[in-house]
Amino acid sequence: MTALIATPAWQALKAHYASIEGVHLRTLFDGDPGRAERFSAEGSGIFLDYSKNRITDETLRLLLRLADERGVAQRRDAMFAGEKINATERRAVLHVALRAPSGTRIETDGADVVPGVHKVLDAMAGFATRVRSGAFTGHTGKRIRTVVNIGIGGSYLGPAMAYRALRPYSDRSMEFRFVANVDGADFHEATQDLDAAETLFIVSSKTFTTLETMTNAATARAWLTGKLGSDAAVAKHFAAVSTNIAGVTTFGIDPANIFGFWDWVGGRYSMDSAIGLSTMIAIGPENYRAMLGGFHAMDRHFRTAPPERNLPLLLGLLTVWYNNFFGAQTVGVMPYSAHLARFPAYLQQLQMESNGKHVDFGGNPVDYQTGPVIWGEPGTDGQHSFYQLLHQGTKLVPCDMIGFCQPLSPLTDQHDLLMANLFAQAEALAFGKTDAELKADGSPDFQRPYRVMEGNRPTNMILADKLDPATLGSLVALYEHSVFTQGAIWAIDSFDQWGVELGKALASRIVPELGRGAEPDLTHDASTNALIRRYRRLRG
Ligand code: G6Q
Secondary structure, rough: OOOHHHOOOHHOOOOOOOOOOOOHHHHHHOOOOOOOHHEEEEEOOOOEOOOOOOOOHHHHHHHHHHHOOOHHHHHHHHHHHHOEEHHHHOOOHHHHHOOOOOOOOOEEEEEOOOHHHHHHHHHHHHHHHHHHHOEOOOOOOOEOEEEEEEOOOOHHHHHHHHHHEEEEOOOOEEEEEOOOOOOOOHHHHOOOOOOHHEEEEEEEOOOOOOOHHHHHHHHHHHHHHHHHHOOHHHHHEEEEEEOOOOHHHHHOOOOHHHEEEOOOOOOOHHOHHHHHHHHHHHHHHHHHHHHHHHHHHHHHHHOOOHHHHHHHHHHHHHHHHHHHHHOEEEEEEEOOOOOOOOOOHHHHHHHHHHHHHOOOOOHHHHEOOOOEEEEEOOOOHHHHHHHHHHHHHHHHOEEEEEEEEEEOOOOOHHHHHHHHHHHHHHHHHOOOOOOOHHHHHOOOOOOHHHHOOOOOOEEEEEEEEEOOHHHHHHHHHHHHHHHHHHHHOOOOOOOOHHHHHHHHHHHHHHHHOOOOOOOOOOOOOOOHHHHHHHHHHHHO
């Protein structure tokens, strides 16, 4: 593969950037009444207005040419065909099979994976229905009122984000909590007011070896058996989701309550696998299937929509445009929905764990920037804190603004206010406020220099009718495939996570050094040795 910066499209984009850099969005809009319509696209229930980006028709043409030269479509087809595109782990990347309708054939290693996906989905639906209806009871015969998901990273952020997002569709007679951190405070706070007889723990771990999850699962078992006075209670209060069925069985979870998945599902791409069991219990199997339908509709769109209308492709290419040509270090994600409060954190893992890489497919260090830092908070909260920097700071922060035309609460007037803020912020970021406008508004001379808003800050406006299960599925798949697009351009493996694996190993060396006995020989660097000694002295 030609080195990225040597490709003709890259070189052309570099030259083109020089002609765009100084052009203001005001100019681009003034001379082009058809711009908003031309630079917008729609698919799978999602509308994207990308006209407030610092692009012209020529930029778009060159970015699409770059996608062509980098073989994005071929790599996409290889993913859908079950090829082992996660080369460093020698694995297929088939999260798209998790939402493929029954009857679709998707093969890897010569076997169709779709029947297995539907078998697990049906088993999850049976279990979820019994828990929701009260047919599944705890050890003392009481129905389950609280589900506690124990898992971290990809086995936590998706379910936690989805529960928050889809709470209006959830069974309000039940409550769902999430324990991720190995800090005992997380488990303690999540359980201290619970009745063990009404609590179901779902231990979610792809590997079933992760320190945090195994520790919290053991704590949960001790908590439960302590409260209910019997080891036999474990069978009625624990379910597990894992690819490591042997590990789960050794833990003592009833085989009837174990739900499997496969090594071709990456942790951060697993919220629609059995890792979504808590989501399914919350919103019910029918809503869960609607969510899978949304995911699948976006998969289809990504495969079939023409490049210039292809939402994930466009979103991915625009990220590359700012990241690599404007030198933008971050992307802000601002959902104008309180229900999407955890969406930026979810995207942070999806994007930063996928594309935070510094070697290419060939194992060579890259000589260009890869994944940007992803961050964000729901609007309008962010407007009253960090938006100041977005409007008047010295850094360029391209933002995705996400909104929904229909509210999920009955307070429709407030929804108009929310949406007014969303549209106004994107407008202000793009067009700013000039000195002349401030003068016309009567702003005093001494203040005007400080009040001028330069504008020319790019945003993507992502709009959907309503935040419902199908839309959430589409939205997540939109970002999954945008991340894929970026990774394909940068020629990096978006599906491994060696940095996370290292973290899993590092702490295990220090754990025994924090034992209560005499101080062991410490052979770390001077700083780490001193920190360990200080901790041992002060921990009480
Ligand atoms: C995700 C990562 C990572 C993983 C967690 C939990 O893509 O691999 O975030 O999800 O480390 O791993 P387990 O599910 O195996 O406990």
